[in-house]
Amino acid sequence: MKFRLFSVVLALLIAGCGDSKPKRHYDAKALLHSKCESCHNLDMPPKTYPDEKAPPMMAVTFHVRDFMKVDNPSEKRRKFIEFVVDYALNPSEEKSFCDKKSLEDYGLMPSQKGEVTPEELEAIAGYMYDHYDPEKFMKLMQEQARLAALPAWQRVTEQKNCLGCHGLKEDKIAPAFARIAKRYGEAGKEALMKSIRNGSRGKWEGFKLAMPPFKDLDDDDLSAVAAWILEQGR
Ligand code: HEC
Ligand code: HEC
Incomplete structure (x- = not known):
């Protein structure tokens, strides 16, 4: 495996040399x-x-x-x-x-x-x-139109790849959204919005990674995505 990777790299290097113009x-x-x-x-x-x-x-x-x-x-x-x-x-x-x-x-x-x-x-x-x-x-315009037509939570989770780290029901490298929903409950929406905007670290035992901040999300998007996370607890 290592050797094959090496030959690929070598082939690329050689091809690169042949191509190079002054x-x-x-x-x-x-x-x-x-x-x-x-x-x-x-x-x-x-x-x-x-x-x-x-x-x-x-x-x-x-x-x-x-x-x-x-x-x-x-x-x-x-x-x-x-x-x-x-x-x-x-x-x-x-x-x-x-x-x-x-x-x-x-x-x-x-x-x-x-x-x-x-x-x-x-x-x-x-x-x-x-x-x-x-x-x-x-x-690009078609992609923008597609995204604009999605519900806010879906657009946000897709664009920010939330589900790359979080599972819905199961922990991945971040706690499952269902667990987050259970810990906070409906009254915790504001707290979740704040964590998503500013990031979070150390609140969930066993997760070494920090949650990155998403400062560019506006209140409507934050509210929609926090409400959607809370629905995962049901
Ligand atoms: C100081 C302002 C300014 C800067 C800096 C500038 N432009 Fe322009 N450019 C203009 C204006 C004003 C027009 C529209 C009027 C015209 O066509 O001359 C224009 C028009 C053009 C056009 C269109 C010509 C046409 O026939 O329609 C091209 C091509 C162009 N710019 C290329 C460039 C490129 C490449 C750069 C950077 C290297 C650049 N411009 C930097 C002001 C600027
Ligand atoms: C790079 C991985 C990663 C991505 C991407 C990510 N998260 Fe997280 N998230 C984490 C980790 C790790 C934690 C646990 C942080 C902690 O222990 O405080 C977390 C925690 C959370 C929490 C709970 C915070 C708290 O205060 O308890 C919420 C809510 C959350 N994430 C929502 C989201 C949303 C929404 C997105 C997408 C916009 C997202 N996450 C994207 C890794 C990620």
């Missing part, structure tokens, strides 16, 4: 954030603000991808990168795919010459093309 490796995502986020919102789906300085990057990417003319679809990624590298260094009204109204609203993008190198831009543009992908976006 080109420098860039962390394209980090570059996009450090070089472009001051003006473009980078979220997918994007957030828009009333006083935003530039269109969200997802909109930019979809837009350029749609409007750019290419004879051969396999050229699309390369052409997209070429366009973005050139545009970020030498923007102009003629090159822009933005409609006139948006150009007036936002103003022309200032050249990023001196802020970012052509090689960095190449990496950023490749990442933009792959990350802001229409199919990926559709899947």
Whole structure:
């Protein structure tokens, strides 16, 4: 077993060597954030603000991808990168795919010459093309719609993987929800909400692990999930 694992690792290493290009490796995502986020919102789906300085990057990417003319679809990624590298260094009204109204609203993008190198831009543009992908976006929206349609307790337990540590009736690496319900009873809902938000340690004998805090859950979600845990005691 050990030997097999070793050969797999070795094979990967050798393959890795054969592939390696003399080109420098860039962390394209980090570059996009450090070089472009001051003006473009980078979220997918994007957030828009009333006083935003530039269109969200997802909109930019979809837009350029749609409007750019290419004879051969396999050229699309390369052409997209070429366009973005050139545009970020030498923007102009003629090159822009933005409609006139948006150009007036936002103003022309200032050249990023001196802020970012052509090689960095190449990496950023490749990442933009792959990350802001229409199919990926559709899947993301479907997943969000699916989660939004679930009862709150189910969405929370799924997103936070509560059942990765807790069993319903049986202890796993954390006490079973049924046992927690029995100890606290209906009157304990507030206490449970507090523990879920802030985490917990040392309250349950025999469990060495600490319960991590879930600070990003709002009161409605906490209340729903605590009520659901208490139902497991019945
Ligand atoms: C100082 C603000 C600012 C920064 C920083 C900035 N942009 Fe822009 N960008 C804009 C504005 C404003 C527009 C919309 C007007 C236009 O198209 O020129 C825009 C538009 C674009 C477009 C769309 C052009 C088109 O034809 O629709 C691309 C591509 C683009 N930016 C890429 C980048 C990349 C990549 C970076 C980071 C390296 C970046 N921008 C950083 C302000 C900025
Ligand atoms: C990484 C493992 C882990 C995950 C994930 C986890 N828990 Fe826990 N949980 C624990 C452990 C361990 C304890 C026991 C802590 C202690 O002894 O105080 C615990 C305790 C609890 C308690 C009882 C706290 C108390 O005050 O007695 C509740 C309620 C609880 N978890 C709910 C949840 C919910 C809801 C989720 C998902 C949002 C969750 N847990 C996710 C490990 C986990």
